[in-house]
Amino acid sequence: MSRQLSESRAIPTRTVLINDTTQLPHDYCTTPGGTLFSTTPGAHLPVIPGVTSQNVVRENKKNEANNRINKHDDKSANGDDAQFEMDI
Secondary structure (H helix, E strand, O other), X not given: OOOOOOOOOOOOOOOOOOOOHHHOOOOOOOOOOOOHHHXXXXXXXXXXXXXXXXXXXXXXXXXXXXXXXXXXXXXXXXXXXXXXXXXX
């Protein structure tokens, strides 16, 4: 079974001379309805503290300050404790 190549055709084009930007349509270079990337920052980004959401960073700093005041900080591991307990 051999393949037969299709005949190629030129894409019809035309050249328009623009002398002023007022001659361009009002919606030139826009996507109807907008796109995912038409917002700043892009829509539907994940919440990454300090990157996409500054409020999360502020809340975390407030919580850290409260933990220091209330002494609810987690114990720091010193490496001497067993990783887990096991009955033999």
